[in-house]
Amino acid sequence: MRDDKFCNSNCPFTRAIGTIGNKWKPIIINVMGTRTIRFGQLDAIVPHISRKVLTEQLKELEQDGILERLAYKELPPRVEYRLSERGLAFLPILESIKEWQAKFEIFSPVEHN
Amino acid sequence: MRDDKFCNSNCPFTRAIGTIGNKWKPIIINVMGTRTIRFGQLDAIVPHISRKVLTEQLKELEQDGILERLAYKELPPRVEYRLSERGLAFLPILESIKEWQAKFEIFSPVEHN
DNA sequence: TATTCTGGTTACTAACAGGTAACTACAAAA
């Protein structure tokens, strides 16, 4: 899933893209926002993601220090996720992407004839 | 390459991620910057990209109105690419990603023993 | 005459991503 060529690049920007440059991670970070959220909630809220892929993405985000995982030793298990300082610092970037999209999106709805 | 689920989402943010949320596009946009650049130069400067993938990515970026393609009817052919207004407006976002990376990157160089 | 130049395209193949379904633990509730 993660590309070693990117993550081990000597260019910091390339490493950054290796960390957050795929389609799921910005979506997950955006959904999390400033709240603490459980695995099942993420699974329900993030559209079209499978549990397997969600697990993988969360694991990588944790490894990259973008979120924190809090597992409570209960049964049934309870696991909470929340953004780290690094993850929270990424939220304004997502906001500017939203502004960019709103400002420049080309509206060309797909017609099905 | 492009994910229809993302591009046809009713969420603008999801559509934005569908447009620029992969590993090559931010790299290409960053390399282009404010200059006009030829296909061969991009191929030489962007590390590890194949001509095939570069062609595909450039085509999608053009379709999404992020860059402009200027083909001169010469032989041998000459094709120049440059960012559109929309593409140029994305550059500050890439700059803030660089700052974010510089501020928060965890240094854990891979050791090969 | 053969080679070089550019910006691709095409066919083939290898690698990877992602989906589905089944399975786990164990407690509480029905």
Place this chain on the structure above:
DNA sequence: TTTTGTAGTTACCTGTTAGTAACCAGAATA
């Protein structure tokens, strides 16, 4: 006793992505 609930993991299979090498036009150069 069976079901429910959570947060995964695993095996299996398919579909997509990416890499490689060969090929193209057609003028200029050697």
